[in-house]
Amino acid sequence: MRFLFLGDMVGRSGRTAVFKQLPGLIADLKLDFVVVNGENAAGGFGVTEEILEETLRAGADVMTTGNHVWDQREALEFSTRHDRFLRPANYPKGAPGNGSGLFEARNGARVLVANVMGTVFMNPSLDDPFRCAGDIVAACPLGEQADAVIFDFHAEATSEKQCFGHFLDGRASLVVGTHTHVPTADHQILPGGTAYQSDAGMCGDYDSSLGMEKEEPLNRFLTKIATGRFDAAQGPATIAGLGVEISDRTGLAEKVAPLRIGPRLEETIPAFWR
Numbered sequence: 001m002r003f004l005f006l007g008d009m010v011g012r013s014g015r016t017a018v019f020k021q022l023p024g025l026i027a028d029l030k031l032d033f034v035v036v037n038g039e040n041a042a043g044g045f046g047v048t049e050e051i052l053e054e055t056l057r058a059g060a061d062v063m064t065t066g067n068h069v070w071d072q073r074e075a076l077e078f079s080t081r082h083d084r085f086l087r088p089a090n091y092p093k094g095a096p097g098n099g100s101g102l103f104e105a106r107n108g109a110r111v112l113v114a115n116v117m118g119t120v121f122m123n124p125s126l127d128d129p130f131r132c133a134g135d136i137v138a139a140c141p142l143g144e145q146a147d148a149v150i151f152d153f154h155a156e157a158t159s160e161k162q163c164f165g166h167f168l169d170g171r172a173s174l175v176v177g178t179h180t181h182v183p184t185a186d187h188q189i190l191p192g193g194t195a196y197q198s199d200a201g202m203c204g205d206y207d208s209s210l211g212m213e214k215e216e217p218l219n220r221f222l223t224k225i226a227t228g229r230f231d232a233a234q235g236p237a238t239i240a241g242l243g244v245e246i247s248d249r250t251g252l253a254e255k256v257a258p259l260r261i262g263p264r265l266e267e268t269i270p271a272f273w274r
Contacts, residue, residue: 001032001109001148001248002273004259005176006241007183008066009041010204010211011232015051017239018203021261022058029243029273031059033105035113037152037178039065040202044212044232046071049078052085061103062086064115066154066179067122088117088154090132100136102146109248112136112146118155118164118179129153129160130167137171142251148173149251155179158198165196173246173253176200181210183240183258183265193252201240206264208233238262243270 004025009015018036025031036055038047046068055063062084069087070076079085079097089099100114114136116129133151142149149172153164161177168175170192176199177184183201190196204211209218212230219227239262245255257270 001105001107001246002030003148003150003174003244003246004029004031004034004241005150005152005174005200005244006034006036006203006239007200008037008039008178008181008202008204008211009055010181010202011040011044011234013232013234013237014202014204014211015041015055017237017262019054019058021239022060026059032107032109033103033111033148034060035062035064035150035152036060037065037154037200038063039068039154040204040211040232042072044230046075048072049074049082052078052082056084061105061111062101062113064113064152064154064178066115066117067124086113086115088115088126089136090116090127090129092127102140105148109147110145112140112149113152114150115152115154118153118157118160120155120157120160122156129155129164133164133168137168142171142173147248147251148246151175153177161198165190165194169194170252173251174242174244176242183260187242187256187258189253189256193250195242195244195253195256197242197256197258200242201260203239203241204237205233205235206238207235236263238265240265243273245272
């Protein structure tokens with residue numbers, strides 16, 4: 001199975017780049033399944049139903065989120081109507097929406113997608129992500145109810161992300177980190193066969209501070225005084241993510257490599273898809 005994960009869409013620039021590039025990528029690379037993290041898509045803070053629906057129309061199969069999931073208050077309502085919109089699964093019982101789901105890929109494979117949020121340096125502080133993830137894979141094991149298992153781990157601390165990957169090694173096809181908006185250079189296949197990367201990066205303007213216009217965050221570092229709000233940067237965006245070849249036999253990863261298209265960062269397409 002050919003799987004693509006795209007990191008956090010940030011603002012109009014990021015989502016426009018995804019909407020423009022994704023249909024062609026699906027066709028040209030013959031992608032079977034695509035997950036996009038959309039939690040910063042609406043001006044950098046949350047996601048609207050209109051943006052969700054446009055992302056799905058562009059070809060994404062599932063949208064994951066993170067700590068900004070409820071920043072657009074309408075998400076509290078539309079999350080109950082869209083099973084392809086995931087909020088972190090380790091929200092307390094009773095939270096609207098779903099944190100995981102089983103979906104059908106274009107090749108007919110059953111794909112379990114789960115969105116879990118870390119607890120180190122994160123707000124709000126949610127339930128234990130390791131226990132939550134363990135419960136999810138126990139209820140829908142790889143090779144039994146699921147042909148592939150994908151985890152978006154939305155977290156700040158690299159140590160927590162790495163331990164989360166090792167915790168699920170052999171039980172997931174991919175564990176990929178989001179939230180820090182900078183693509184890391186540690187894509188690999190762990191000993192048990194799980195593809196891993198600490199952060200997929202963002203789909204946004206990299207002439208920025210994590211996708212936001214750089215003047216206000218820079219001012220706050222220099223003066224410790226807020227003089228305005230954070231606004232999403234509007235320059236040309238780079239889409240960043242991860243491509244994975246998943247075995248149709250075992251559901252584990254066979255190949256993994258980053259994907260980056262756009263200005264500022266070095267462009268790359270997984271060699272095994274060229």
